[in-house]
Amino acid sequence: MNASSRTRVAVNGYGVIGKRVADAVVRQEDMELAGVSDISADWRSRIVTQKGYRLYGAASEHAEAMQNAGLAVAGTLEDLLGAADVVVDCTPKRVAAKNVDLYRQKGVKFIVQGGEKHAVTGHSFVAEASYKDALGRDSTRVVSCNTTSIVRTLTALKHAGLLRRARGTLLRRATDPWESHLGGIMNTLVPEPEIPSHQGPDAQSVDPALDVVTMAVKVPETLAHLHYWAVQLTRAADKEEILDAFRSSPRIALIRMADGLTAINTVKELMADLGRPHDNLYEVALWADMLKVEGDELFYAYMVDNQAIVIPETIDAIRALAGHVQDPHESIATTNAALGIGLLTEALGGR
Structure with a gap:
């Protein structure tokens, strides 16, 4: 592809999400x-700078501090926005909302993350559910890791005509591993203070038709989140029909305890063995041999990598805002191929 026809992407904030987005963009x-x-x-x-990316300070004082530290600095955020078509804001929660006025002033399309409210953009994004609604928009919000997993799995059931309502319990990791020395919890569990927890209503910001209720609790570990779901189906179904519905999503990977994937740490180890950068698990890893169907009731569990699952969604959101790729399936397939999504299923024998 001619370089002049490529979408120019700025990343504002180089934390656990920003660095993964930047690496994904260059692929x-x-x-x-x-x-x-x-x-x-x-x-x-x-x-x-070691990766060869152009570095900018968020403001002039940050650029000056970078220069004083011996770093090659190309300018400030405002300079970067002048060279971009889309900016992906990966700054901490509630910071992005303060940057929106600048993005609009500069005429740059923008993406915020799930830590911001739906009202910041008026649109919430999961590729398999709301890509078409995002086409040509000035902005969108890629929802949180847990909400992304909820929408992916329930959308697969919905597309198969099987979803009536869903109730989920989320075991949430306490903090990101790289900053676990700063906080987190030990020797306790911390329930989210309201039912439903915020993830259910957040999923409805993507698809208002979802009948979903969530409950959540923080647990003293930092590897990943774990979800348990009880779903009432529209009719009685057998297990294989349910598995086929989940297989219809290329971003749901069916794993098996029988393969030794008995806990979230073993799945993360598999990601390392597959050569995924940062051990990224982009997919929802759903235990196929644990899944149970009783008539019109479905029960299942899966794992969510909160640092990785939103990365392919962010790439698709960039394409949707740019408007060059109209078909969500085309964008999803392109992103998946670039990031190696599908290799997990292949490694497990194509289940």
Whole structure:
């Protein structure tokens, strides 16, 4: 593809999501990374320049601190926005909402993450559910890791005509592994104070027709989230029909305890063995041999990698806003091929 026809993407914020988004962008043939903006002048920004990415300071004082630290700085965030078609805001929760005015002032389309409210953009994104609604928009919000998994799995059942209503319990990791020395919880469980927890209503921001209720509790580990779901189907079904519905989504990987994938740490180890960067699990990893159907009731469990699952969704959201790819299936297939999504299913014998 001609470089001039590629979508120029800026990444604002180089944390656990931002660095994965930047790496994913450079793997897309129809995109180019315009640069990365951040506030730090420590090892994280040094990694940006070592990878050959253009580094920008979020403001002039940040750019100056980076220069004083010996880093090559291309300018400020405002300079970066002048060289971009779309900016992906990966700054901490509630910071992105403050950046929106600048993005609009500069005439740059923008994507925020699930830590922001739906009202910031008026649109919430999961590729298999709301890609077409995002086409040509000025902005969208890629929903949180847990909400992404909920919409993926329930949309697969919905498309198969099997979903009536769903009730889920979420065991949420306490914090990101890289900052577990700063906080987290030990020797306790912390229930989310309201039922439904926020993930259910958030899923309805993507698809208002979903009848879904969630409950959540933080647990003292940092590897991944674990979900348990009880779903009432529209009719009685057998297990294989349910598995076929989940197989219809290329971003749901059916795993088996019988293969030794008996816990979330073993799945993460498999990601490392597959050569995934940062051990990324982009898919929902759903235990096929645990899944149970009783008449019109379905019970299943799956794992969510909160640092990775939203990355392919973000890439698809960039394409939707750019408007060059109209078909969601085409974008999803392109993203999946670039990120190696599907290799997990292949490694497990194509289940």
